[in-house]
Amino acid sequence: MFLKEPLCCCTPKYTVIHTGVKAPVKVALTGDWHVTRIVSDKQRRFLKQKLQAIQPDLIILQGDLFDTPHSFDDLRLVAKLKKNLLACVKIAPTVMVIGNHDQVEPIMTPPKSRIDYLKHARKNVLDEWRRICKECGVKLLIDEWFEIKGLRIFGMWQGPEAYFAGPGKRGESIEEMRRHIKELGQEGVLKFRPKKAHWFAAHAPINELSNMKELAGFNVFSFGHTHGGCVPIVVDAVVDACGGHGGIVAPFQKWFPKHFMRGQETLPNGASFIVNAGMVMAQGSAPKPLHYINFIKAAEITEVILRD
Numbered sequence: 606m607f608l609k610e611p612l613c614c615c616t617p618k619y620t621v622i623h624t625g626v627k628a629p630v631k632v633a634l635t636g637d638w639h640v641t642r643i644v645s646d647k648q649r650r651f652l653k654q655k656l657q658a659i660q661p662d663l664i665i666l667q668g669d670l671f672d673t674p675h676s677f678d679d680l681r682l683v684a685k686l687k688k689n690l691l692a693c694v695k696i697a698p699t700v701m702v703i704g705n706h707d708q709v710e711p712i713m714t715p716p717k718s719r720i721d722y723l724k725h726a727r728k729n730v731l732d733e734w735r736r737i738c739k740e741c742g743v744k745l746l747i748d749e750w751f752e753i754k755g756l757r758i759f760g761m762w763q764g765p766e767a768y769f770a771g772p773g774k775r776g777e778s779i780e781e782m783r784r785h786i787k788e789l790g791q792e793g794v795l796k797f798r799p800k801k802a803h804w805f806a807a808h809a810p811i812n813e814l815s816n817m818k819e820l821a822g823f824n825v826f827s828f829g830h831t832h833g834g835c836v837p838i839v840v841d842a843v844v845d846a847c848g849g850h851g852g853i854v855a856p857f858q859k860w861f862p863k864h865f866m867r868g869q870e871t872l873p874n875g876a877s878f879i880v881n882a883g884m885v886m887a888q889g890s891a892p893k894p895l896h897y898i899n900f901i902k903a904a905e906i907t908e909v910i911l912r913d
């Protein structure tokens with residue numbers, strides 16, 4: 606019963622200093638909306654209420670806004686998603702990175718092969734995301750930069766292949782993401798500028814890859830993909846207090862605490878690594894009871910303040 610609605614008012618807040626920005630910049634992170642027919646308007650009310658309270662200079666949408674990319678074929682779902690996007694844009698400039706559910710439909714049975722897996726990826730879906738983002742005034746970042754108030758944000762695209770872990774497996778491919786980051790470095794896309802703050806945004810937390818030399822100039826890393834919004838805050842708090850951290854099964858077939866699940870930590874080079882657990886209301890991609898065990902988190906929007 607409590608899977609359907611956001612029942613908490615959780616807004617983690619982090620301040621990152623020594624970033625080089627002249628005036629403080631406030632960023633709000635949200636994502637994993639997984640818009641479906643059963644996601645009610647309460648999600649949008651939660652979104653609006655929290656964002657209005659934060660009053661950010663920038664909103665980063667961390668991906669998985671649809672539960673399946675085939676939702677583009679359902680005009681009611683497109684309208685529902687657009688309402689959410691417009692609610693964000695009304696409050697602050699908004700950028701978006703693409704999640705796995707935004708491009709590959711969730712599958713219940715692990716794929717037998719790469720070909721079997723790629724059958725579930727929607728063709729030309731980036732064009733559909735470009736169109737909807739343009740219509741709503743959202744800047745879609747597909748291996749692109751966006752700049753605001755001395756802050757440069759790079760949105761990395763983790764394409765369908767990044768979520769193929771191998772035959773018979775579900776999850777992510779760290780090798781594919783490593784390959785892609787190296788390629789971006791070789792192509793000269795990851796260029797840093799003096800006296801600017803640099804922010805790396807992607808959907809699935811890349812954890813150990815954040816120390817790759819190609820990414821050394823980033824002050825902040827932000828991600829989604831780990832899911833919140835499935836239980837009331839009190840349950841979330843109890844699980845957290847017991848050391849569960851709101852989930853057990855982490856990305857890349859790892860387990861918490863080996864893999865970072867949500868919140869903020871400081872990397873050895875001083876950069877901040879932040880995971881927003883999002884506000885998924887119902888999610889059909891994980892088999893039950895794994896679905897309940899893994900996603901014991903309340904909905905959250907993360908507030909980050911960058912200062913010099």
Ligand SMILES: [Fe+2]
Pocket residue numbers: 637639668669704706830831832885
């Ligand atoms: Fe998600």
Ligand SMILES: [Fe+2]
Pocket residue numbers: 669704705706808829830831
């Ligand atoms: Fe995801």
